[in-house]
Amino acid sequence: MNKQLNFGMLKSCAKFGKDIIFTRFYIRVFYLVTILFLSSCSHDIVLQHESQHNSGSVFETKYSMIFVIHGDGDYLYHDTSDNEYIADEEALLNAKKVAMQNPNAEVFIFHQKPRNHFLFFFPLRDGEFYYYRNGQLLENELYWRDQEKSNLDFEVAAYHRFRKVTPNKLINIFLYFGHEVPEFGGAGYDESYSDRTFNIDDLTNGLKGFISDSSKFDLTILSTCFGGTPYTIRKLGSLSRIIIASPANLHLSYFDLKPLQQLDLNIKDGDIISFAKYFAQQSFNKLSSNVQTEVSVVVYDVEKIQPFLKSVYGDYDSTLISLKDMTYAILATIEHCDCADIPTYQLSTINNGVDVFYRPARFGRSKNKLNHSGWECWKY
């Protein structure tokens, strides 16, 4: 009996000991998870101390690049070998490569992500910011995007917080990756914020924050569908000297960023227009070899396109005003077309200042279309 009692006591002691071990284990794991949770919600993932941002470097900073990558939408695509890609993740990966391979550049990358929740209730930050200088990642922060109207408030503030102040004139490049930025309206641009609007006016208002009154971006790269419309180019042209955009559909964020990886080699004597043409040609080649759909990449020299824009902007704006008043159902039936297909736009200046790299879709109604003017209009 004693034996039985002792065995029983031993068993209960062992169980008690086991419980204590388990309880301690749970507590430790709980602490670990709590720490992980708190760090996931922390404001900054600071990689280097502020003083290091301003430390001297053997590399002179000559280029400043700002990437805004919109990832709050449907960005899935497949290549012909059945590999699946998320376009914004690909753009982010390539932007980081550009940042790391340019020792003479500072690079700001803003990744706009979908809204997610922790434990179904607690909203998580929906933006992530990376700052590279001289090929090194100096800052990585999670942030809240604008909750109502999108004017790139955080993006502009972060730019001014970290940008390198230098007496030398930097070559400024702005890049936007995402779906077509609407010319009006823009509700639902973000899949996870259906009430938030974002359109080309919001984008250009935001961009004003990055540059001073007298300066402009040397190059703007708009990696979206239907970027080459008279309205979009006029708006972006007020803030940029050279623009690269696709007037028609652009297979999801597919501009080839390799030419940006070694700017010192590819931009010779500060010749941006030659670089822009080289960039456009490379993107066109990559797209043409990978997709069966229409490919159009255009370089706009903003000064030289002014006569055409001044001639057509009245008509184009009237069209936009008419479209704004239409119901969604009617609007959805109106397609885009080459401006050259509309008599009002068939002007002698239409080809001035544009370098067009075009190949029609391999199939579909327009497969025999040989040329594109570089300007996209509404078929209305």
Next chain:
Amino acid sequence: MKQIIAFVSFLLMFVLVTPVNAGGKGELQKHFNNVANKVKATENATEKREILNDSFQDMSKALDKLQSTGMISAEDQVGIDGLKAALKENQDELAGINGYERVPDSQLNSFSNYVVQNMEQADSTVTISVVALVLIILLAVLLF
């Protein structure tokens, strides 16, 4: 054991974040991509045409069914109309009717890639809600 299950559940709840991005749009694209893979895996041109044609027809029927249920919003109706129109164009081109040249046998693989890429960048799929897209996939896959 119950303690462990409860704890693991708690832990999973704590660390898991709901993936919002895995919506119906991706599934719709995967559906067309699977069709393209089947086409490419088939040697016979007649079979390739059948696979493509059947997929267009099945998808169109699924869209019709969904529209007739009255379960979807007016905006989704518009988006679905756009998707149906795109499918009809593809179907016509495959058959060489309504002003199209028939897609040559040698280009059927490329045509299947075109269908996928066109769908991936189509405005109509961008404007259809996730719920409607999930319903489309369910109908297309389960009913046909």
